[in-house]
Amino acid sequence: MELKVIGQSEDNTAESGCSASGCGGSSDQLSHLPDHIRDKVHNHPCYSEEAHHHFARMHVAVAPACNIQCHYCNRKYDCANESRPGVVSELLTPDQAVKKVMAVAANIPQMTVLGIAGPGDPLANPERTFETFRQLTEKAPDIKLCVSTNGLSLPDQVEELCKHNIDHVTITINCVDPDVGAKIYPWIFWNNRRIKGRKGAQILIEQQQKGLKMLTDRGILVKVNSVMIPGVNDQHLEEVSKVVKEKGAFLHNVMPLIAEAEHGTFYGVMGQRGPTHDELQTLQDKCAGDMNMMRHCRQCRADAVGMLGEDRGDEFTMDKVEVMDVDYEQAMIKRADYQAEIEAKREAQKKSANETFIPLTALTTKKKETRPVLMAVATSGGGVINQHFGHAKEFLIYEASMTDVRFIGHRKVDLYCSGGDTCGDAETTLQKTIRLLEGCEAVLCSKIGYEPWEVLEESGIQPNGEHAMEPIEEAVAKVYAEMAESGQLEQQRQADQLQAGA
Amino acid sequence: MAYEIIESCVNCWACEPLCPSDAIFEARPHFKIDAKKCTECEGDHVDPQCVSICPIEGAILNPFSEPANPPGSLTGIPPERMEEVMAEIQSR
Numbered sequence: 001m002e003l004k005v006i007g008q009s010e011d012n013t014a015e016s017g018c019s020a021s022g023c024g025g026s027s028d029q030l031s032h033l034p035d036h037i038r039d040k041v042h043n044h045p046c047y048s049e050e051a052h053h054h055f056a057r058m059h060v061a062v063a064p065a066c067n068i069q070c071h072y073c074n075r076k077y078d079c080a081n082e083s084r085p086g087v088v089s090e091l092l093t094p095d096q097a098v099k100k101v102m103a104v105a106a107n108i109p110q111m112t113v114l115g116i117a118g119p120g121d122p123l124a125n126p127e128r129t130f131e132t133f134r135q136l137t138e139k140a141p142d143i144k145l146c147v148s149t150n151g152l153s154l155p156d157q158v159e160e161l162c163k164h165n166i167d168h169v170t171i172t173i174n175c176v177d178p179d180v181g182a183k184i185y186p187w188i189f190w191n192n193r194r195i196k197g198r199k200g201a202q203i204l205i206e207q208q209q210k211g212l213k214m215l216t217d218r219g220i221l222v223k224v225n226s227v228m229i230p231g232v233n234d235q236h237l238e239e240v241s242k243v244v245k246e247k248g249a250f251l252h253n254v255m256p257l258i259a260e261a262e263h264g265t266f267y268g269v270m271g272q273r274g275p276t277h278d279e280l281q282t283l284q285d286k287c288a289g290d291m292n293m294m295r296h297c298r299q300c301r302a303d304a305v306g307m308l309g310e311d312r313g314d315e316f317t318m319d320k321v322e323v324m325d326v327d328y329e330q331a332m333i334k335r336a337d338y339q340a341e342i343e344a345k346r347e348a349q350k351k352s353a354n355e356t357f358i359p360l361t362a363l364t365t366k367k368k369e370t371r372p373v374l375m376a377v378a379t380s381g382g383g384v385i386n387q388h389f390g391h392a393k394e395f396l397i398y399e400a401s402m403t404d405v406r407f408i409g410h411r412k413v414d415l416y417c418s419g420g421d422t423c424g425d426a427e428t429t430l431q432k433t434i435r436l437l438e439g440c441e442a443v444l445c446s447k448i449g450y451e452p453w454e455v456l457e458e459s460g461i462q463p464n465g466e467h468a469m470e471p472i473e474e475a476v477a478k479v480y481a482e483m484a485e486s487g488q489l490e491q492q493r494q495a496d497q498l499q500a501g502a
Numbered sequence: 503m504a505y506e507i508i509e510s511c512v513n514c515w516a517c518e519p520l521c522p523s524d525a526i527f528e529a530r531p532h533f534k535i536d537a538k539k540c541t542e543c544e545g546d547h548v549d550p551q552c553v554s555i556c557p558i559e560g561a562i563l564n565p566f567s568e569p570a571n572p573p574g575s576l577t578g579i580p581p582e583r584m585e586e587v588m589a590e591i592q593s594r
Contacts, residue, residue, distance in 0.1 A: 064512075064513070064514040064515050064516075065514050065515045065516035065555075066514070066516065066557060067516070067555065069557060069576060069577070071577075071578070075512060075514065075557035075558060076512055076558070091513070120514060120516070124516070125515065128515075186576065186577065186578045187576065189516075189554060189555045192520075192547050192548070192549070192551060192554070193548065193549055193554060194549070194554040194555070261587045261590070261591060262591055265577075266577050266578055266579050269579050269583060269584055269587050270579065270583065
């Protein structure tokens, strides 16, 4: 295609007001950030949506203790079948953690980041956490270090954090109002006492805000995580977003509450529901404003290993790590080469996107307003459509509209541990997947079987295997253009059309 | 008189560094309190420290062998509700 993007050259993307990832010039949501921040996050899978297609991370579970209780957390953290934060299979000492990091880094060349995220609060275990960081700074200098915290003891630890070359910190901030906080945090441990209710929540909030300010004043990048809890803080999170942005957080990650009775958490047992995909997306859009929102978080375990959305922890249990022979110097060279190759590929992808990207407006007649469409994509990484429909453990969801293509989230096929079948009578995997893809009108994958093809079509989701190995956003734009051309998008999607299989 | 850690302890390490008498130690299958060393924090703190940070209801017994943090006191989940939900899950 010779069509070039009009007014979307590298130079003016940042000011064009186009926040979408499919807008030619930059395929990253971080394009509005200053260069020094982009440099820091451009290969960080948790901070850069574009990077998460290419790079891997790991968490080491060295921090079991916690100093607060959250209603979405159950401190019995040893279930191997669950995939959610705060859950781990094997607690590690700092020495074991360092061994594991080096083994993983030697075997997974995409790995760029090591985080400590629990299973308790890393800063409530300062000795174990900082000993791990200290050793890694020395032995694995090419790995980025980051940490996440509830913020309660953050102000006391900022100085120590600065010593360890940690330039990324995540604070979980669910509220800035103690009345809301009292419904989320039953107690905190503070100055040698357990403090319950509103008073505890107020102290926590003050400490979080203080810690946030201290970090940003020192130039440390801060991401804020918030758990969206319908009826508790959903109305309040817009305010949170505003406040943390003013204090200098560079990224806000609103995540859905995970609550099942089987998890034994307060919310799970009391029947508190999580948000629907729609509710989450609506809130993320509202919070966005001029702040960068993160939508690709996989809410991974405190011992996750690999690319986001995959967990290769089983390959690196301590008994396996102990017998691995790791030549770290060699591995570091190999990793640097591998990552340079990825970078070259990313650059090439961006460049070719610039050359071939078709402005959608050019393909639709001006008179006709076409509505936005959600599409699901099966990918195993690399930023391209390269996964068989039946192999997909998750789908990335993109919204295509007349003006752009934007990434809005992911949906997991096999969602978390459930002690039994909570999804109704003998629902097949395919039916579950179709329910999961609710709202999507097309699914793009490398290949798909005949049977699922038919069933998807009957459900009003058009399977598409024609864009295998193509960059995701380009393919989504092409499919949207085809749909627009065929006149499918001039009216609202009709429920009766769906039933008729239209 | 002393506090005691029992089998529902999840070995989270939270209590160990807080003990003013160094009475808590790592052990298998769970942490333990040396009854000879435990002072119930008298003279050091208003509240017993292990009891005040322990996240697991029932994991620490007081000197009268009663749960220092009884069911529902930390999570806020009414014990009847917990029983009801657990019975429902098991019957699936």
